[in-house]
Amino acid sequence: MSKPKILVARAIFPETIERLSQHFEVESNQSDESWSKEQLIEKLKGKQGAFTTGSERIDAAVLDANPDLKICANMAVGYNNFDVDAMAAHGVLGTNAPDVLTETTADFGFALLMATARRITESEHFLRAGKWEKWSYDMFAGSDIHGATLGIIGMGRIGQGIAKRGAHGFGMKVIYHNRSRLDAALEADCKASYVSKEELLKTADHVVLVVPYSPASHHTIGAGELALMKPTATLVNIARGGIVDDAALAVALREKRIAAAGLDVFEGEPKVHPDLLTVPNVVLTPHIASATVPTRRAMADLAADNLIAYFSGKGPLTPVTPVPAATK
Numbered sequence: 001m002s003k004p005k006i007l008v009a010r011a012i013f014p015e016t017i018e019r020l021s022q023h024f025e026v027e028s029n030q031s032d033e034s035w036s037k038e039q040l041i042e043k044l045k046g047k048q049g050a051f052t053t054g055s056e057r058i059d060a061a062v063l064d065a066n067p068d069l070k071i072c073a074n075m076a077v078g079y080n081n082f083d084v085d086a087m088a089a090h091g092v093l094g095t096n097a098p099d100v101l102t103e104t105t106a107d108f109g110f111a112l113l114m115a116t117a118r119r120i121t122e123s124e125h126f127l128r129a130g131k132w133e134k135w136s137y138d139m140f141a142g143s144d145i146h147g148a149t150l151g152i153i154g155m156g157r158i159g160q161g162i163a164k165r166g167a168h169g170f171g172m173k174v175i176y177h178n179r180s181r182l183d184a185a186l187e188a189d190c191k192a193s194y195v196s197k198e199e200l201l202k203t204a205d206h207v208v209l210v211v212p213y214s215p216a217s218h219h220t221i222g223a224g225e226l227a228l229m230k231p232t233a234t235l236v237n238i239a240r241g242g243i244v245d246d247a248a249l250a251v252a253l254r255e256k257r258i259a260a261a262g263l264d265v266f267e268g269e270p271k272v273h274p275d276l277l278t279v280p281n282v283v284l285t286p287h288i289a290s291a292t293v294p295t296r297r298a299m300a301d302l303a304a305d306n307l308i309a310y311f312s313g314k315g316p317l318t319p320v321t322p323v324p325a326a327t328k
């Protein structure tokens, strides 16, 4: 029997391609450049499966043009690149890559918080520019992490990982906001208290965003929310571009309405709002929160596992679209 045909839409570990090739006829993107929508549609022709990353938008146009497609396995926990309604309507399954990146991403969220609050990159740029001539009492004085109030919006797997690091490691008071409250045992584990979004913004010293992107979470933080925050507060976004109104944030940073921000994700990335590039009190990283070698391998393995499980009739492991009874 011939092997199912799959497309790997971005360059990935050679070992992943080798493994997939044992099960599938694989065509892969070798260039590490994202394909245009038209190229993606063309490359998907005749493919039953796709290995995608957050860069590939799977929507009605892609699905209409590719009736053979059965499953898209995302190498990411976030799947806002999937139009899940269109996929469900076309009977195409979507899977994501949860859990395997939780601790790594939580580590990074905490690292970005510390770099931001303690002004690490700003001070390094100063030193590298040869500007360090003397010590002074307020040189790059930032805000404390230990003992401060940490506010987490999006207290899921990664949010809880950050909460535990803050509460248990740094003696922080943790408050959080979700649409629904965690059960008492999870709150106790994280030493976290549920508050409204408004109370969180008003009382937190550090606000960390780990909420998935959806129309409901678009601009969770805009000018109005920034105005509620303390002038000494820091904001960290490791969630998705579009959760923060980047233009409004750049104004708030320039006018010191909040102290600083740490951003791993951007509206319209890889483009970054030009005003963010010119304000000093922001730490900018290129969407690398899950980027450790073991974690990226685990994410690739899970995406591959989903394709292999589905085509061997076992059903997808981590579906994010409805799974028809026959494929469960």
Ligand SMILES: NC(=O)C1=CN([C@@H]2O[C@H](COP(=O)(O)OP(=O)(O)OC[C@H]3O[C@@H](n4cnc5c(N)ncnc54)[C@H](OP(=O)(O)O)[C@@H]3O)[C@@H](O)[C@H]2O)C=CC1
Pocket: 077, 078, 079, 098, 099, 101, 102, 105, 153, 154, 155, 156, 157, 158, 159, 177, 178, 179, 180, 181, 210, 211, 212, 213, 216, 217, 238, 239, 240, 264, 265, 287, 288, 289, 290
């Ligand atoms: N920068 C990077 O490289 C990475 C970014 N991410 C991002 O982090 C996100 C979270 O991942 P993970 O923790 O595994 O996901 P989870 O699904 O475990 O957690 C998401 C949390 O957000 C809450 N939430 C969802 N929608 C809203 C809303 N509109 N307002 C307030 N809270 C909301 C959910 O609770 P409730 O439903 O009760 O509201 C839930 O607690 C991913 O979707 C991805 O976008 C993840 C990995 C790496």
Ligand SMILES: O=C(O)C(=O)[C@@H](O)[C@H](O)[C@H](O)CO
Pocket: 052, 053, 054, 055, 075, 076, 077, 078, 079, 101, 287, 289, 290
């Ligand atoms: O998992 C996610 O949701 C992510 O944002 C990151 O881990 C990925 O690096 C990125 O989406 C590439 O697929």
